[in-house]
Structure formats: structure tokens, C-alpha cells
Amino acid sequence: QQQVKQSPQSLIVQKGGISIINCAYENTAFDYFPWYQQFPGKGPALLIAIRPDVSEKKEGRFTISFNKSAKQFSLHIMDSQPGDSATYFCAASRGQAGTALIFGKGTTLSVSS
Amino acid sequence: DSGVTQTPKHLITATGQRVTLRCSPRSGDLSVYWYQQSLDQGLQFLIQYYNGEERAKGNILERFSAQQFPDLHSELNLSSLELGDSALYFCASSIQGTGELFFGEGSRLTVL
Numbered sequence: 056q057q058q059v060k061q062s063p064q065s066l067i068v069q070k071g072g073i074s075i076i077n078c079a080y081e082n083t084a085f086d087y088f089p090w091y092q093q094f095p096g097k098g099p100a101l102l103i104a105i106r107p108d109v110s111e112k113k114e115g116r117f118t119i120s121f122n123k124s125a126k127q128f129s130l131h132i133m134d135s136q137p138g139d140s141a142t143y144f145c146a147a148s149r150g151q152a153g154t155a156l157i158f159g160k161g162t163t164l165s166v167s168s
Numbered sequence: 169d170s171g172v173t174q175t176p177k178h179l180i181t182a183t184g185q186r187v188t189l190r191c192s193p194r195s196g197d198l199s200v201y202w203y204q205q206s207l208d209q210g211l212q213f214l215i216q217y218y219n220g221e222e223r224a225k226g227n228i229l230e231r232f233s234a235q236q237f238p239d240l241h242s243e244l245n246l247s248s249l250e251l252g253d254s255a256l257y258f259c260a261s262s263i264q265g266t267g268e269l270f271f272g273e274g275s276r277l278t279v280l
Contacts, residue, residue, distance in 0.1 A: 097273055098260075098273050099258070101270075144210070156269055
């Protein structure tokens with residue numbers, strides 16, 4: 056079922072730096088690409104999402120870049136803060152049909168102060 | 169607070185036993201999803217229900233089953249438990265037609 060591949064598995068970034076997490080998908084029927092953030096002891100929560108009709112979406116310090124032809128998308132966290140330390144999951148689904156999200160295996164981000 | 173409630177939060181049991189995990193979705197959400205989270209496999213989709221009917225199946229073992237009741241709460245039943253079933257089990261709910269899932273805080277199952 057591994058249709059979404061995520062890298063790197065872990066990432067250490069200095070405070071103020073840029074964190075970049077990459078994902079690649081296989082199923083061209085996917086049309087919804089969210090990123091979820093999970094803190095220890097909590098469930099994942101939606102951070103930002105994109106649909107394939109745009110190549111980039113920005114919300115505050117978080118940006119998704121989407122490359123439909125390469126079947127890849129990435130999360131960029133600008134000015135990374137210690138509070139951003141969490142596990143990040145990319146996912147994909149046929150969102151309009153209300154189907155289940157298929158998740159990548161996650162990236163553990165540590166932002167050092 | 170996502171609005172999705174899962175019980176119990178923690179559960180310790182022995183191999184061969186059976187447990188039931190319960191999920192109450194957000195008010196008004198008709199879809200319920202179950203996911204298993206382990207360290208090496210990440211978040212694995214198990215099964216989805218929509219308004220009481222099974223909608224999709226993922227990597228759910230035959231020893232596992234689920235149902236969604238008329239009041240829309242859902243239960244995940246895990247039987248003949250093995251050590252490898254130890255994991256966090258998450259329930260999520262959504263409004264049909266959107267992609268966003270709202271996750272509960274999970275039920276941590278430990279099989280000894």
C-alpha cells in the first residue's frame with residue numbers, strides 16, 4: 056500500500072533555518088495532497104493542503120510546492136522554530152470522493168535553539 | 169481538540185486476547201476512518217465507514233473487524249492479539265466530499 060514515499064526520515068535544523076521534507080506519489084488519480092503535523096501524545100492535525108491545479112500554496116511560514124509531472128510535492132518551513140519540532144506526514148487521496156488518506160511514513164523534525 | 173473522542177487511551181492485554189476500541193466522531197461527520205500507527209510503518213489505513221456502511225478497506229488483518237453504529241460511533245475489534253499488534257490506533261472523521269480528516273488522540277495498545 057506504500058503509494059506515498061516520504062524523505063528524509065529525520066531532520067535536524069537550526070532555529071531560523073529552512074526545513075524541507077519531500078514526498079513522491081504513484082497514483083495519478085490522487086487529487087488532494089495534505090501535510091499533517093503530529094506532536095507526541097497527540098493525533099495528527101492538518102497543517103496545510105494543496106490540490107493539483109496550483110503549483111504552490113503558502114500559509115504563514117509553511118509552503119507546499121507541487122510538481123504534477125514529477126509526481127512530487129514538498130513542505131518548506133521557513134524560519135523554523137523549536138515549537139515546530141514534531142513529526143510531519145505527507146498524504147494523498149482522491150479528496151473529492153471522500154476516500155481515505157494514504158500517508159507517508161513520516162519525518163521527525165527537530166529544531167535546535 | 170479535534171472533536172473526535174477515542175477510548176480507552178491506554179490498554180494493556182495479553183497475547184490471544186480480544187479488545188474493542190471505541191471512537192466518537194465529530195458532530196455531523198458521517199465518515200469514520202481507522203488507522204494503525206507503528207514506529208516502522210507510520211500511519212497505515214485500516215478501514216473506512218460512511219454512515220454505517222463499510223466504504224473502503226486498507227491493510228486490515230482478518231483478525232480485526234470494525235463497525236459503525238446508527239449513532240455514528242465506531243468500534244474496532246482486535247482479536248487473537250499478537251505482540252506485533254502493539255501500536256497506536258487512531259480514529260478520524262471527516263465531512264464527506266472534503267479531504268480533511270480530524271484525528272482523535274489515539275488508543276495505545278500494548279500486547280504482552
